[in-house]
Amino acid sequence: MRxxxxxxxxxxxAATVLGxxxxxxxxxRMSDDAWPVGPLSQYAFSPAKDTTIVITRxxxxxxxxxxxxxxxxxxxxxxxxxxxxxxxxxxxxDPSLLxxxxxxxxxxxxxxxxxxxxxxVQDQTRLVDGRVGxxxxxxxxxxxxxx
Amino acid sequence: MRxxxxxxxxxxxxxPESRVAILRTVLYLFVIIDIHLFVRDPIPLSRHPELYQxxxxxxxxxxxxxxxxxxxxxxxxxxxxxxxxxSNVMPxxxxxxxxxxxxxxxxxxxxxxKVDHDHLAxxxxxxxxxxxxxxxxxxxxxxxxxQAGWALKCIQxxxxxxxxxxxxxxxxxGGWSIASWPESSILLWAIVRRPHGLGQFLLPYPELxxxxxxxxxxxxxxSVVVLWLRGRALLAAAVFWMGFHVFxxxxxxxxxxxxxxxxxxxxxxxxxGPWLRRVKASRGQRAGRRSPGHAxxxxxxxxxxxxx
Numbered sequence: 001m002r003x004x005x006x007x008x009x010x011x012x013x014a015a016t017v018l019g020x021x022x023x024x025x026x027x028x029r030m031s032d033d034a035w036p037v038g039p040l041s042q043y044a045f046s047p048a049k050d051t052t053i054v055i056t057r058x059x060x061x062x063x064x065x066x067x068x069x070x071x072x073x074x075x076x077x078x079x080x081x082x083x084x085x086x087x088x089x090x091x092x093x094d095p096s097l098l099x100x101x102x103x104x105x106x107x108x109x110x111x112x113x114x115x116x117x118x119x120x121v122q123d124q125t126r127l128v129d130g131r132v133g134x135x136x137x138x139x140x141x142x143x144x145x146x147x
Numbered sequence: 148m149r150x151x152x153x154x155x156x157x158x159x160x161x162x163p164e165s166r167v168a169i170l171r172t173v174l175y176l177f178v179i180i181d182i183h184l185f186v187r188d189p190i191p192l193s194r195h196p197e198l199y200q201x202x203x204x205x206x207x208x209x210x211x212x213x214x215x216x217x218x219x220x221x222x223x224x225x226x227x228x229x230x231x232x233x234s235n236v237m238p239x240x241x242x243x244x245x246x247x248x249x250x251x252x253x254x255x256x257x258x259x260x261k262v263d264h265d266h267l268a269x270x271x272x273x274x275x276x277x278x279x280x281x282x283x284x285x286x287x288x289x290x291x292x293x294q295a296g297w298a299l300k301c302i303q304x305x306x307x308x309x310x311x312x313x314x315x316x317x318x319x320x321g322g323w324s325i326a327s328w329p330e331s332s333i334l335l336w337a338i339v340r341r342p343h344g345l346g347q348f349l350l351p352y353p354e355l356x357x358x359x360x361x362x363x364x365x366x367x368x369x370s371v372v373v374l375w376l377r378g379r380a381l382l383a384a385a386v387f388w389m390g391f392h393v394f395x396x397x398x399x400x401x402x403x404x405x406x407x408x409x410x411x412x413x414x415x416x417x418x419x420g421p422w423l424r425r426v427k428a429s430r431g432q433r434a435g436r437r438s439p440g441h442a443x444x445x446x447x448x449x450x451x452x453x454x455x
Binding site (some may be wrong): 001002008009013014016019020021023024027028032033034035036037039040041042043044045046047048049051052053055074078079080082083084085086087097100101104105127130131132 | 155158159161164188189192194195198202203204244250253254255257259260261262263264265266267270278290291292293294297298300301304308309312313315316317319320321322328330331332333335336337339340350351353
């Protein structure tokens with residue numbers, strides 16, 4: 001068996017105590033900003049029985065007149081839905097931020113007619129007493145691409 | 148004093164170093180998969196500096212904002228570092244480089260609004276694995292040490308804390324109430340938002356979803372017990388949690404692969420080498436029987452058994 005010096009032993013105990021302390025502190029007091037020692041908050045909140053569930057999407061008008069969904073995934077638009085969702089206030093204040101989606105999508109779809117306009121939209125599904133209720137489409141903002 | 152010593156040996160049990168050598172290979176190769184399949188967006192995200200919001204860790208270390216050259220450099224460092232570290236060569240240097248680069252890479256991936264929590268155990272693993280240092284004979288090592296035991300214990304604690312702390316966060320977010328999360332519409336919410344999995348078939352049954360929420364919450368809250376399990380009970384717990392991950396993958400299309408792979412820190416991986424050698428030997432023996440002219444299969448078996 002390999003030996004272990006007193007110093008080695010001591011710093012390991014100190015690191016363990018510090019690590020566990022940081023993690024507990026993160027979960028009990030901090031926000032996501034403290035990653036990797038923030039709270040483990042994925043799916044950790046408690047939506048009410050009458051909450052409204054939103055799915056944020058981006059739609060685009062092509063030069064040939066078709067209006068299509070631009071799927072918010074890294075492979076299709078270079079950015080994912082969660083990243084866009086967390087920036088909704090900034091995007092509605094400055095719709096040109098939708099350029100990230102438009103550029104990301106266009107660079108991955110070269111053979112398709114060019115994008116003329118994009119919309120930030122939401123499918124809003126209302127829960128009624130804990131069951132799925134009606135869904136409606138809401139337009140949050142729109143941005144016309146410079147030609 | 149005796150209590151302090153027993154607490155110390157719980158955190159630093161004596162375990163075979165080959166276990167760490169094998170886990171290094173698996174986890175460093177997994178990081179290569181991870182940067183291609185899971186945290187795969189730092190390079191495309193770095194094209195959008197206007198959306199970057201640095202996390203505390205990036206502000207604390209004053210890390211430069213991500214740019215395309217920076218993220219590509221990190222990618223190349225990770226690829227090279229992982230291949231070197233996976234072969235247990237220069238474990239301290241290569242391991243430390245991978246730990247720092249992967250932490251930064253993942254932090255960049257989480258700096259555009261969405262923070263995931265499936266990487267806690269893997270990030271901890273990458274920081275503690277280099278501390279074991281050089282393991283002579285790597286996978287075949289017969290050495291045992293507390294250094295190896297501490298590294299594995301840290302990974303085990305991080306795996307279990309991924310569950311336990313998420314239960315604490317649920318209690319906190321529900322206004323310090325035990326029942327608010329399990330009684331909420333969270334699974335319904337998640338299934339509506341991710342309609343790709345089998346979960347959509349459960350949408351008409353909110354009572355069943357509540358029952359599932361109670362079960363997973365109870366499992367998470369009591370998960371700490373796993374740290375004291377051994378043998379078959381530990382195996383049963385591991386099978387249960389793997390089943391849990393398969394289940395969430397099936398109904399929500401959410402995987403926790405980086406946490407799941409770290410469950411290997413609980414496994415007696417040191418048995419893998421001798422087992423592989425036995426399988427190889429018995430194959431050799433069978434082949435030997437088929438060809439009568441084969442040179443002394445019995446002797447070769449003895450040498451292999453002796454080496455195991």
